Amino acid sequence: MAHRSSGFWAEAWRRYRRRPLGIAALGFVGLLVVIAVFAPAIAGTKPVLCRYKGRLYAPCLGYFDRRLEPAIFAKDKFRGTYPKNLAAKDPESWAIWPLVFQDPYRPVRADEWPGRPENPAMDQGHPTWSNLFGTDQGGVDVFAKMVHGTTIALLVGFVSMGIAGTIGIVVGAIGGFFGGWIDSVTSRLTEIVMCIPTLVLILAIVAIIEKPSIWHTMAIIGFTGWTGIARLTRGEFLRIRGSEYVTAARASGAGPLRIMVRHILPNALAPILVPITFGIAAAILTESGLSFLGFGSPPPSASWGSVLNGARSNLAMWWLVVFPGTAIFLTVLAYNLIGEGLQEATDPRLREARK
Amino acid sequence: MATYLVRRLLLGLLTLVAITTIVYGLARNMPGSPLTAQLGEDPSRKINAADYERMQRAYGLDKSWPEGYLQWAGNLLRGDLGRSITRKQPVASLIAERLGPTLLVSGTAFVLIWMLAIPIGLYSSARAGKPDERLTSLALYALYSFPTFVAALFLQVVFAVWAKGTPWELPLFGMTDLPTDAPIGSRLVDVARHMILPVTCQTYVSLAYDIRFIRANMEEAVRQDYIRTARAKGAGPWRVLFRHAFRNTLIPLVTLLGLSLPSLMGGSIIIEQIFTWPGMGRLFFESIRERDYPTIMGLTLMFSVLTLLGQLLADLLYCLVDPRVSVD
Numbered sequence: 123m124a125h126r127s128s129g130f131w132a133e134a135w136r137r138y139r140r141r142p143l144g145i146a147a148l149g150f151v152g153l154l155v156v157i158a159v160f161a162p163a164i165a166g167t168k169p170v171l172c173r174y175k176g177r178l179y180a181p182c183l184g185y186f187d188r189r190l191e192p193a194i195f196a197k198d199k200f201r202g203t204y205p206k207n208l209a210a211k212d213p214e215s216w217a218i219w220p221l222v223f224q225d226p227y228r229p230v231r232a233d234e235w236p237g238r239p240e241n242p243a244m245d246q247g248h249p250t251w252s253n254l255f256g257t258d259q260g261g262v263d264v265f266a267k268m269v270h271g272t273t274i275a276l277l278v279g280f281v282s283m284g285i286a287g288t289i290g291i292v293v294g295a296i297g298g299f300f301g302g303w304i305d306s307v308t309s310r311l312t313e314i315v316m317c318i319p320t321l322v323l324i325l326a327i328v329a330i331i332e333k334p335s336i337w338h339t340m341a342i343i344g345f346t347g348w349t350g351i352a353r354l355t356r357g358e359f360l361r362i363r364g365s366e367y368v369t370a371a372r373a374s375g376a377g378p379l380r381i382m383v384r385h386i387l388p389n390a391l392a393p394i395l396v397p398i399t400f401g402i403a404a405a406i407l408t409e410s411g412l413s414f415l416g417f418g419s420p421p422p423s424a425s426w427g428s429v430l431n432g433a434r435s436n437l438a439m440w441w442l443v444v445f446p447g448t449a450i451f452l453t454v455l456a457y458n459l460i461g462e463g464l465q466e467a468t469d470p471r472l473r474e475a476r477k
Numbered sequence: 478m479a480t481y482l483v484r485r486l487l488l489g490l491l492t493l494v495a496i497t498t499i500v501y502g503l504a505r506n507m508p509g510s511p512l513t514a515q516l517g518e519d520p521s522r523k524i525n526a527a528d529y530e531r532m533q534r535a536y537g538l539d540k541s542w543p544e545g546y547l548q549w550a551g552n553l554l555r556g557d558l559g560r561s562i563t564r565k566q567p568v569a570s571l572i573a574e575r576l577g578p579t580l581l582v583s584g585t586a587f588v589l590i591w592m593l594a595i596p597i598g599l600y601s602s603a604r605a606g607k608p609d610e611r612l613t614s615l616a617l618y619a620l621y622s623f624p625t626f627v628a629a630l631f632l633q634v635v636f637a638v639w640a641k642g643t644p645w646e647l648p649l650f651g652m653t654d655l656p657t658d659a660p661i662g663s664r665l666v667d668v669a670r671h672m673i674l675p676v677t678c679q680t681y682v683s684l685a686y687d688i689r690f691i692r693a694n695m696e697e698a699v700r701q702d703y704i705r706t707a708r709a710k711g712a713g714p715w716r717v718l719f720r721h722a723f724r725n726t727l728i729p730l731v732t733l734l735g736l737s738l739p740s741l742m743g744g745s746i747i748i749e750q751i752f753t754w755p756g757m758g759r760l761f762f763e764s765i766r767e768r769d770y771p772t773i774m775g776l777t778l779m780f781s782v783l784t785l786l787g788q789l790l791a792d793l794l795y796c797l798v799d800p801r802v803s804v805d
Contacts, residue, residue, distance in 0.1 A: 143615075310488070310491070310492065313492055314492050314495045314496055314499075316784075317492060317496050317781050317784050317785065318496055318499060318500065318781075321746055323500075323503070325762075325765050326500070326503035326504060326507055326765070327503065329507040329508065329765070330503065330506055330507055330508070332508075403622070407624050410624065410626075411624065411626055411747060414626050414747075415747065415750065415762075430626070430627065430630060433630055433634075434630070434751075437630070437633055437634050437637060437638045437649075438638055440634045440638070440639075443627070443630045443631060443634050444631075444634075447624075447627035447630060447631060450624055450627055451619075451622060451623050451624065451627060454622045454623075454624065455618075455619060455622035455623075458618070458621070458622045459618075462618075
């Protein structure tokens with residue numbers, strides 16, 4: 123009988139694990155993380171690792187940030203094409219190449235890689251063995267674009283919901299905890315932001331920023347998407363504020379900040395995490411929708427939505443619809459399933475029903 | 478009741494002022510103006526500086542944006558939404574023109590959604606836990622996660638490209654291909670054919686959402702004590718479901734109806750944009766691109782009023798259907 127009862131989160135995880143779809147969804151997001159991290163090693167035209175003039179280099183890091191590409195290759199006038207240049211300028215050199223020799227930003231030319239023809243452009247670029255997902259209008263490989271776009275899809279979700287979660291929790295917590303006129307002010311603020319048509323706000327802000335980047339898009343989605351989280355946090359804080367343990371904490375002399383952070387927030391976190399997870403799905407939808415409309419991050423960033431945008435002008439190129447469309451769908455579905463699993467695992471009302 | 482209404486309306490007014498100020502400020506600070514966006518880079522259409530200044534004055538663009546906002550708000554109080562700068566037409570008549578096409582699509586979608594959502598929602602709560610219900614549930618969930626713009630593109634590829642030349646081919650863009658003097662019957666058929674894809678896109682997401690909503694509420698309702706009582710007194714399963722459980726889920730359903738008001742009138746910007754449907758959503762998109770401030774403001778005002786009204790309506794209906802809820 124001296125069995126130690128498991129904590130809330132351990133219990134929630136035990137419940138979550140019972141849902142095969144939830145586990146599959148977590149696995150899918152994990153797979154996306156792996157793809158995003160190893161993107162330059164999966165598809166690219168820069169060696170993962172090479173030995174050149176007696177030293178080891180990893181030019182593929184240039185895909186993460188241009189500055190990480192070793193300067194020696196620019197000095198030796200490689201101009202981004204490695205295979206021939208490596209052999210010509212240093213016969214002793216060797217290199218480990220990415221799994222798929224295709225570039226997300228430019229078409230591969232005819233004699234660049236032994237036995238590989240030039241990437242076809244326009245509606246000739248249907249999927250083949252050298253271009254797994256086909257090529258877009260400019261002849262750029264869709265598979266490479268999508269592998270490198272995985273980073274954006276993941277970042278959009280986490281960064282924008284990180285921002286929205288922070289604002290929502292802070293605003294909701296302050297309103298719910300203090301009540302009175304402070305609550306009126308924060309509630310009105312939430313209502314106003316809720317009423318502004320999000321797309322207008324995003325389009326207007328994107329137009330105002332001189333050089334919009336993917337980070338701006340993420341920030342805007344974050345700054346407009348916090349209202350639901352704020353409302354829920356407010357409700358939870360209102361509910362918990364009156365409970366006995368909060369009164370006890372107050373009686374023992376804890377200040378408002380300490381009560382909010384140490385006593386209320388941990389108990390309100392589970393229900394707040396649910397809309398945040400659903401929000402990640404919504405953020406990915408918004409970003410790809412914006413890129414699809416042509417308002418997303420500018421080229422050369424390869425967002426999945428921008429691949430879809432290419433299909434609008436030429437619907438015969440069905441591969442520009444099917445592959446990125448399926449990727450967006452599966453990612454959104456995965457986050458929604460995780461959110462649903464989280465809800466069922468942590469909501470005590472739903473838990474009783476399952477018994 | 479009266480004091481509640483007055484308070485809500487005053488707060489709504491305050492919210493409206495805040496929203497329109499923000500949107501006006503943002504719109505006026507977007508680079509370019511309706512004059513430059515319209516003339517573009519075409520050198521033959523360049524106007525000289527004096528003309529440009531005269532036009533700016535004529536449209537009130539020489540003032541700072543707070544002044545411009547006050548002027549817009551003043552005109553609004555006199556019932557004047559202003560004139561579209563790029564379309565040379567009063568904003569009110571422009572909106573009226575676009576309201577019909579939007580209502581045609583979203584109204585059809587709305588009727589379809591509720592005709593399908595309630596029976597399917599009830600069916601799936603009646604069969605809860607059975608294999609067929611789990612399959613429907615999963616399919617609905619997948620459908621709910623399917624982005625509309627991806628679905629629209631898929632449908633376009635299937636029905637406009639792959640089905641080309643077959644009887645299944647559907648038109649891609651616009652509302653009608655026929656001239657206005659074509660016989661009314663064939664025009665109606667043509668518009669209906671153009672409507673199929675946008676209506677499908679607008680229906681399926683809300684349908685999946687609403688069915689899940691009904692189901693979740695039913696699940697909550699069937700756990701209540703009065704359901705056990707109803708069963709105990711010998712009411713049949715369907716009677717329990719309809720008379721006892723479903724009636725009690727009407728309240729959240731009514732709220733949902735109220736909240737869907739703005740999207741019904743406003744249409745969907747993305748769907749109208751993809752299918753070049755001449756509705757409000759598309760007008761909004763175009764007016765932002767053209768920097769047509771009066772039209773942007775007119776539409777923003779309409780959307781905000783509808784959103785606020787929808788919320789108010791939902792709250793009022795709430796106490797109408799549920800005597801336990803009181804606004805005071």
